Amino acid sequence: MYDEMVISDTDPLLESEFIIELVRHLRALDSYGAYEKWSDARILDPLIMTRERKKEMPLIADPDDVTLSNIRAYYNALALTIERECGHLCSPLISLSHEGFGRVLITVGKLVVMDRVLRDAHLFGFRSLEALKTESDKILNQAQAMVSRYPAVAAI
Amino acid sequence: MYDEMVISDTDPLLESEFIIELVRHLRALDSYGAYEKWSDARILDPLIMTRERKKEMPLIADPDDVTLSNIRAYYNALALTIERECGHLCSPLISLSHEGFGRVLITVGKLVVMDRVLRDAHLFGFRSLEALKTESDKILNQAQAMVSRYPAVAAI
Numbered sequence: 001m002y003d004e005m006v007i008s009d010t011d012p013l014l015e016s017e018f019i020i021e022l023v024r025h026l027r028a029l030d031s032y033g034a035y036e037k038w039s040d041a042r043i044l045d046p047l048i049m050t051r052e053r054k055k056e057m058p059l060i061a062d063p064d065d066v067t068l069s070n071i072r073a074y075y076n077a078l079a080l081t082i083e084r085e086c087g088h089l090c091s092p093l094i095s096l097s098h099e100g101f102g103r104v105l106i107t108v109g110k111l112v113v114m115d116r117v118l119r120d121a122h123l124f125g126f127r128s129l130e131a132l133k134t135e136s137d138k139i140l141n142q143a144q145a146m147v148s149r150y151p152a153v154a155a156i
Numbered sequence: 157m158y159d160e161m162v163i164s165d166t167d168p169l170l171e172s173e174f175i176i177e178l179v180r181h182l183r184a185l186d187s188y189g190a191y192e193k194w195s196d197a198r199i200l201d202p203l204i205m206t207r208e209r210k211k212e213m214p215l216i217a218d219p220d221d222v223t224l225s226n227i228r229a230y231y232n233a234l235a236l237t238i239e240r241e242c243g244h245l246c247s248p249l250i251s252l253s254h255e256g257f258g259r260v261l262i263t264v265g266k267l268v269v270m271d272r273v274l275r276d277a278h279l280f281g282f283r284s285l286e287a288l289k290t291e292s293d294k295i296l297n298q299a300q301a302m303v304s305r306y307p308a309v310a311a312i
Binding site: 094095103105107110152 | 249250251259261263265266267268269271302306308309
């Protein structure tokens with residue numbers, strides 16, 4: 001996708017739990033097997049939107065299929081990680097207009113554990129692999145805190 | 157849309173609270189003013205899917221723009237009625253593939269008060285105006301019961 005990769009194949013973050021899960025989901029949505037021979041770093045690379053990459057992107061554009069698929073994989077990975085941690089079924093719901101504006105919810109039982117507005121989906125990405133991990137861990141912790149606080153609603 | 161209307165302009169149900177709200181939302185989504193001179197009954201009529209009308213429809217089809225707009229209006233009207241009853245902001249989230257399969261959620265605070273799978277959206281509708289009112293009242297009552305049961309989650 002980009003000329004030069006910004007993730008190294010030896011980055012220790014590639015071994016962290018959420019990143020492993022995310023790669024699994026990215027590979028799962030790769031219905032044509034294009035990623036088969038790609039390393040994890042190469043598959044994750046398009047999710048990194050550095051300042052330099054952002055500058056190259058148009059300000060306004062429709063997100064392409066790969067970006068939409070990456071967005072889906074990302075929120076699916078979050079939902080599945082939450083599900084594994086709390087033991088209840090967890091599902092993401094993404095509603096995105098073709099212009100790349102929308103909302104994404106993750107629910108556990110009848111509890112909303114994540115609720116985000118999506119803007120400029122064609123620019124979807126994280127400053128670095130570390131930022132991806134930090135932001136995702138924050139969402140996961142908040143979700144877990146919600147489930148712990150309202151266990152009855154999460155169990156419906 | 158259909159040759160013959162199945163709702164009468166003098167149907168007393170047209171005066172019920174939810175139906176009035178629904179008409180307001182159907183008119184609100186009518187961005188080209190096509191409904192301006194239409195009676196409420198005529199605007200509601202395409203939401204009635206009698207057995208006879210269903211027989212005329214293809215089994216599998218993509219929902220057209222009017223149907224999608226009607227679906228949106230319907231869930232917006234439900235959300236706004238719930239909002240008015242419970243006093244908290246309420247929002248619907250509809251995620252629908254172009255084949256007419258998807259899911260719709262209504263949340264109040266962090267509480268999911270309605271969660272439905274949408275199938276065959278091109279056949280969206282109710283057997284009669286009475287069925288529309290009965291089914292909607294049921295959803296509204298269930299939502300209200302959820303809010304009463306978990307007021308803290310609804311107030312987040």
